[in-house]
Amino acid sequence: MIIHAQQPIVEVHDLTVSYARKPVLWGVDFTLPSGCIAGIVGPNGAGKSTLLKTIMGLIPPSSGYIKLFDRPVDEVRSRVSYVPQRESVDWDFPVSVLDVVLMGRYGKVGLLRNTGARDQAIARDCLDKVGMAAFAKRQISQLSGGQQQRVFLARALAQESDIYFMDEPFAGVDAATEQAIIGLLREMASAGKTIIVVHHDLQSARTYFDWIILLNMRLVAAGPTDQAFTDETIQQAYGGRLNLLSQVGDVMEKRAFPSREN
Numbered sequence: 001m002i003i004h005a006q007q008p009i010v011e012v013h014d015l016t017v018s019y020a021r022k023p024v025l026w027g028v029d030f031t032l033p034s035g036c037i038a039g040i041v042g043p044n045g046a047g048k049s050t051l052l053k054t055i056m057g058l059i060p061p062s063s064g065y066i067k068l069f070d071r072p073v074d075e076v077r078s079r080v081s082y083v084p085q086r087e088s089v090d091w092d093f094p095v096s097v098l099d100v101v102l103m104g105r106y107g108k109v110g111l112l113r114n115t116g117a118r119d120q121a122i123a124r125d126c127l128d129k130v131g132m133a134a135f136a137k138r139q140i141s142q143l144s145g146g147q148q149q150r151v152f153l154a155r156a157l158a159q160e161s162d163i164y165f166m167d168e169p170f171a172g173v174d175a176a177t178e179q180a181i182i183g184l185l186r187e188m189a190s191a192g193k194t195i196i197v198v199h200h201d202l203q204s205a206r207t208y209f210d211w212i213i214l215l216n217m218r219l220v221a222a223g224p225t226d227q228a229f230t231d232e233t234i235q236q237a238y239g240g241r242l243n244l245l246s247q248v249g250d251v252m253e254k255r256a257f258p259s260r261e262n
């Protein structure tokens with residue numbers, strides 16, 4: 001089931017993506033409007049990260065094409081930000097929190113020019129928005145996982161882009177940080193930004209996202225959450241795994257609360 005956006009700013013057309021000639025995404029087609037928070041949801045290995053990286057032009061598709069703002073991705077790169085999966089980043093790199101956020105400004109000032117007072121002010125303001133202003137001088141390696149995640153979000157904010165791609169921004173963060181991040185994403189969406197998030201948790205997906213792209217190597221459903229994210233489409237995407245997950249949950253609960261048996 002696909003419900004298309006009326007004035008799309010992200011268009012994915014019949015996209016097939018392969019690694020070493022083996023397709024991992026087949027014929028994926030969807031569009032997104034501006035000012036929405038979209039969730040890419042699906043089981044492990046469904047191709048969520050691959051889809052994100054392909055839309056951003058980091059992986060060439062085997063077939064199909066993508067348009068952002070009605071243009072090829074290469075022409076609008078400065079309007080796009082990426083928050084990678086936390087595990088994919090070398091956090092031992094010796095650099096301060098403020099410098100990491102200032103890197104977000106390179107796209108605006110150019111790699112060979114120094115960032116100025118205005119960039120510093122923007123970077124500090126972005127750190128403030130994610131509640132990390134007090135850590136500006138700290139080495140990035142000396143932060144907790146959730147704090148590092150916030151700093152990467154600040155770096156993306158400092159880019160002042162129009163589309164933000166985020167690969168599991170809630171992985172390893174506590175509930176309060178998760179709420180703070182989703183609040184910030186809502187503010188950004190209200191300001192007309194489009195945010196595309198790879199996400200794992202089915203329950204929160206329903207409340208976090210305006211738009212859902214439900215994937216399992218093929219597109220299962222895409223559209224406004226209330227229409228695309230139904231028991232039927234979730235069952236289609238996850239199949240038998242949902243039953244398995246609930247059985248595992250039951251077993252764990254019985255172990256934790258043996259007296260509840262019967």
Ligand SMILES: Nc1ncnc2c1ncn2[C@@H]1O[C@H](COP(=O)(O)OP(=O)(O)OP(=O)(O)O)[C@@H](O)[C@H]1O
Nearest residue numbers: 019020024042043044045046047048049050051198
């Ligand atoms: N660089 C790569 N080379 C070969 N195969 C890859 C590569 N990256 C991913 N794959 C395979 O492509 C498929 C999709 O992977 P991808 O990481 O996009 O899935 P995902 O939905 O993001 O998974 P997860 O929820 O586990 O993070 C998987 O079968 C994976 O093993």
